[in-house]
Amino acid sequence: MRSTFLVIALTLLHSAHADDYRGCFPQTGEVSGWTRIDSVRTYEADALYDLIDGGADVFFEYGFHRAAAATYSTDSLRRVTVEVYEMTSSESAFGVFSMFASDAQYAIDAGDSAVGGEYFVFAWRGRFFISLTSDGNIAQRDSSVLALVRWMTRHLAGGARKPALIEALEREQLASHLVYIRGPLVYRSRSPFALRKLPPFIDGVIGKDVSLSFVLLRFKDDIAAGTAKESIIEQIGLTDAAAMSQHSRVAMRVLEISNCVVIIQGRDSPDAEVRRLTRIVDSVRSF
Amino acid sequence: MNHHHNTQTIKRRRFLKDAAFIGTTALAGTTLLRSLTHATDDSQSTTQSTTESPIDLAIIETTNNYDGTIAAVERLGGIKKFVQRGSRVGLLVNSRFDKQGTYVKPEIALAVIAMCHNAGAKEIVSLEDVSSSYWRKATLTKELREYTETLVSPSRGETTLAIKDGKSLKEAEIARDLLECDVYINLPIIKDHVGTQFTGAMKNVMGATSGSTNRYFHHGSGASGYYDDVEFLSRCIAEVNLLRKPTLCIADVTEVVITNGPFGPGRIARPRKIIAGADMVAVDAYGSTLLNLNPTDVLTIRYGAELGLGRTDIENLSVHTSKI
Numbered sequence: 001m002r003s004t005f006l007v008i009a010l011t012l013l014h015s016a017h018a019d020d021y022r023g024c025f026p027q028t029g030e031v032s033g034w035t036r037i038d039s040v041r042t043y044e045a046d047a048l049y050d051l052i053d054g055g056a057d058v059f060f061e062y063g064f065h066r067a068a069a070a071t072y073s074t075d076s077l078r079r080v081t082v083e084v085y086e087m088t089s090s091e092s093a094f095g096v097f098s099m100f101a102s103d104a105q106y107a108i109d110a111g112d113s114a115v116g117g118e119y120f121v122f123a124w125r126g127r128f129f130i131s132l133t134s135d136g137n138i139a140q141r142d143s144s145v146l147a148l149v150r151w152m153t154r155h156l157a158g159g160a161r162k163p164a165l166i167e168a169l170e171r172e173q174l175a176s177h178l179v180y181i182r183g184p185l186v187y188r189s190r191s192p193f194a195l196r197k198l199p200p201f202i203d204g205v206i207g208k209d210v211s212l213s214f215v216l217l218r219f220k221d222d223i224a225a226g227t228a229k230e231s232i233i234e235q236i237g238l239t240d241a242a243a244m245s246q247h248s249r250v251a252m253r254v255l256e257i258s259n260c261v262v263i264i265q266g267r268d269s270p271d272a273e274v275r276r277l278t279r280i281v282d283s284v285r286s287f
Numbered sequence: 288m289n290h291h292h293n294t295q296t297i298k299r300r301r302f303l304k305d306a307a308f309i310g311t312t313a314l315a316g317t318t319l320l321r322s323l324t325h326a327t328d329d330s331q332s333t334t335q336s337t338t339e340s341p342i343d344l345a346i347i348e349t350t351n352n353y354d355g356t357i358a359a360v361e362r363l364g365g366i367k368k369f370v371q372r373g374s375r376v377g378l379l380v381n382s383r384f385d386k387q388g389t390y391v392k393p394e395i396a397l398a399v400i401a402m403c404h405n406a407g408a409k410e411i412v413s414l415e416d417v418s419s420s421y422w423r424k425a426t427l428t429k430e431l432r433e434y435t436e437t438l439v440s441p442s443r444g445e446t447t448l449a450i451k452d453g454k455s456l457k458e459a460e461i462a463r464d465l466l467e468c469d470v471y472i473n474l475p476i477i478k479d480h481v482g483t484q485f486t487g488a489m490k491n492v493m494g495a496t497s498g499s500t501n502r503y504f505h506h507g508s509g510a511s512g513y514y515d516d517v518e519f520l521s522r523c524i525a526e527v528n529l530l531r532k533p534t535l536c537i538a539d540v541t542e543v544v545i546t547n548g549p550f551g552p553g554r555i556a557r558p559r560k561i562i563a564g565a566d567m568v569a570v571d572a573y574g575s576t577l578l579n580l581n582p583t584d585v586l587t588i589r590y591g592a593e594l595g596l597g598r599t600d601i602e603n604l605s606v607h608t609s610k611i
Binding site for chain 2: 053054056060061103117118135184185186
């Protein structure tokens, strides 16, 4: 009886700890060299605007649950701010991560995936996106910053799953960087193809490589995809029946694959990439 | 704190002396003095003008933001051209973000405050609250910190005004100080914006409009998302500027985010430029080119020009560029 009670209590305690994501913010001294200089601030629903005025809608577009932030300092780095965003799913958190990670310069071994740049580190762990920014520059793979990020990702619940389409595209290595999108805001911010009126879509991927750019948008059904394709062709200004624009060095296609529309542009004819994309979409039709 | 007392006791002599402490380079003080006494004696300067017309835009490339700001205003004819003795100055500084490349460098704001005092301004009102943490982003001497303490918080509340020529925006609730100050100086940072693609002087005025007016900008057309109707939002931004044009704009394009704006963190560009001019549309138009944008592709700029708020034809303006 007593041992059963103990097991239940420990289970509840563990669940509470996993649920309380604020536990991922270390106290002063828990990570060597780091001092927490303020309390953990929390943000729910529209209060997110208080944390990132002008940018909260990006998170809402992906599916936002809640966020927390705290500030740390060390002797060498004046101060860093760490923000942890809990999203509604691991796919949502990956989406935010993929958007921010497109500005990164190097990969880091932390969480489910992490990258670093001139003055920031971004990490993805399960339903969580972590953003660490500094007042000044951060040396590449700075050991103290890495220790802090790794400590935090270890104290967040895992269970990461990338969107199926992203996994399929990564296997094919079609582009060096893929951004998973859920709405028009990030489309407009990241897509190389400007559209005045973006047909409502479920989700999609923006891929960029040296000689290739593409956008793949998934619609609710084949009919919606067909309507969207016509609208996109008109807006981009492609007039021929094959929806093909062949300039001197740039070729563009707009095509419908199942319930998806693909806009693809390459330095040379992107026919081979179109075939690969068709195969990828066909392989994950249930995504 | 008696702000008037502080204002009166900060003399021109010390204003010049203080500059030697704030610069980020060893030459800070000397470049400032040179800029004040030999405003056009710059070996790397060019002026794009077909006539002897006054300079419309002054572009200073610099690594010393304080000196560069003063030099930019000097190129336009000096602060006294804009700020008369005894005037009440309203200052709108984009200071509310905290990631790199998302806020106006405090040295730029501080240089403007110092210049206004030097011109004999009676009072300098911040048209949007500036937190004390903002000034901590600059390394200030005790004396220079006094300048920040002379900045008066907005005290006259907001007022609702009709916008006669507004098509999307018929009225707006805006800081009374912005309308009633003698001199209105707009200090934006030019950077990326996830919703409107670009933000600069024209959009900065949303720092002085009320929350309900800003919500109308975003949702007044029936749009549910904040940026679902960017055309309407951009028209509202242009039209609210009909209420009052700035006396002077000084835009920070020294270190700015070119992705994930306005909040950051994002990719940083470092044009290291400060743009000064009275024409807010021209300031934004020139600034947009530094972000590799076509000015007329930016809706706020296009609508601002259509409303007669300023010009986008930079090639026809008198533009002075120099490096200090």
